[in-house]
Amino acid sequence: MTVPLHKPLAPDATIGILGGGQLGRMLALAAHELGFRVHVYSDKKDSCAFDVVKNSTCAPFDNWARLADFLNHVDAVTYEFENIPAETAAFVAARKPLFPGVGVLATTQDRVTEKQFVNSLKIATAPFAPVKTSMELSAAFARIGMPAILKTARLGYDGKGQVKLEKGDDLASAWRSIGETPAVLEGFVKFEREISVVIARGIDGKTVAYEPIENVHRDHILHTSTVPAKIPPALAKEAIAIATKIAKALNYVGVLAVEMFVAKKGAKRELLVNEIAPRVHNSGHWTIDGASASQFEQHIRAIAGWPLNSVKRVGKSVTMTNLIGDEVLGWDKLAKEAGASVHLYGKGAAKAGRKMGHVTRVKL
Ligand SMILES: Nc1ncnc2c1ncn2[C@@H]1O[C@H](COP(=O)(O)OP(=O)(O)O)[C@@H](O)[C@H]1O
Ligand SMILES: [Mg+2]
Structure with missing residues (x-):
């Protein structure tokens, strides 16, 4: 049994977020902008999302008493990472509206199920x-x-x-x-480039998709995301059509990211879906400074039953660069750079491979 959301959440309602990393933190900030209160539930003491909310719970995801107490204090629930245990998701969904829903997690938590699902929609994968x-x-x-x-x-x-x-x-x-x-x-796909589509789908089934984003990874971790992606307009349209089809088939509510490879197929190019992320995504961080409305705002709007906002890019191009590990130590230099939007996650020690922040540069 899952609880539906009967009417749009009014300001002052409380949104519950499962997970307390930087995605939870940025979701909480966006929710506050819209007048909501936020309660973060995380099993990690040093969760950087705790710092930006008044109410938080630090307990394991199978502590049913603490979860029930958390649920008594929220009006709707979302999550910032897809590895919420299935029993936890079911427990939540039986008591409060949970977006995206339980079925979405079941499909996307396992790479095999996810790829089979994508192929069942006649969308190609590796x-x-x-x-x-x-x-x-x-x-x-x-x-x-x-x-x-x-x-x-x-x-x-x-x-x-x-x-x-x-x-x-x-x-x-x-x-x-x-x-x-x-x-x-x-x-192994010898791809020409990697792109992602960040799409939001509302409770009414309406979707808005940001233009495809071009992503460069370093040591398997996202390094930069740039819009516009260097792909022909027809391919951009196809990428958005793929993401739309996936969001619809999942009966999705919230923001979803679809990672894709652009591969050469003879003289043509083809799109292969690599991964689906049922949440806001690192490749969408540029939207905070580079789009009319951010992916975080869109997600909060969607799960609150609100209409979605514009996805229009601001400026000629936008690049988001992750600050991984020690790179964050260059914050003072970045702080001096005119026009660079620095976002730091307040995570404390700069461990190797840890996402510590990001910087966005908008070319007007
Ligand atoms: N089949 C593949 N062919 C070529 N490169 C790949 C393939 N799978 C993954 N990669 C590279 O590794 C990165 C991370 O893999 P991914 O499957 O997205 O896992 P995750 O992001 O969960 O670590 C991809 O963004 C891509 O750069
Ligand atoms: Mg990936």
Whole structure:
């Protein structure tokens, strides 16, 4: 059983956010701009979203008493990361409106289910094979070929739980390196570029999509996101059509990101869906400073049952650069740069590979 939202939330209503990282923090800031109150629930003591809200709960996601208490204080619930345990999502959805819904999590928490779902919509992905045992891995290689990437089916992010395999590599050690856990083997795509589409879908089913974003990764972590992406207009349209189809098929409410590879296919280009993120996305951070309304505002509007806002870009181009680990130590230099919008997440120690902030530059 899931609880619906009967009417749009009025200002002063409280939005509950599961997860307390930088996405939760920026969602909370956007919710406050619209007059909502926010209650963050996270299992991590040092959650940077706690710093920007008055009410928070720090408890495990299976502490039912604490969750029930949290739910007594909120009017609708959303999440900032997709690895909410299924039982937690079901517990929440049975008591308060939860957006995006439980079914969305079930589809997107597992790379295999997600890719099968995408293919069922007649949308292309890289060739893939589910792998549950080391025997299956050999069979999968025979089918997919080299080079390939072996990824854990669940809980991977920023390239974690992934290993690239070249001809001659030892399959048994690759299987061990990802923890001998259910996985997917994907053909390696020699892509021309990577793009993403950030789309919002309202409770009424209406969608608005930002233009496709061009993404560059470094060490498997997003480095820069730029709009406009250097792709022909017809391909941009196709990318948005793909994201729209996915959002609709998921009966989605909120902001969704679809990561895609642009690959050459003979003289033509094709789009292959890499990943779906059922939440606001790092590649959409540029929208805070570079678009009429940010992805965070759109998400809050959607889950509150409000109409969506404009997705129009401000200026000729916009680039968002992540500040990873030590890069944040250059904050003083960035602070002096005219027109650079610096966003720091208040995470304390700059650990290697940790997303500490981002800077957005809008070219007018
Ligand atoms: N099949 C593939 N072919 C080529 N590059 C890939 C492939 N899968 C992943 N990558 C690269 O690794 C990055 C991270 O992989 P992804 O599947 O998005 O996992 P996550 O973002 O969850 O860590 C991608 O953005 C892309 O740059
Ligand atoms: Mg990804």
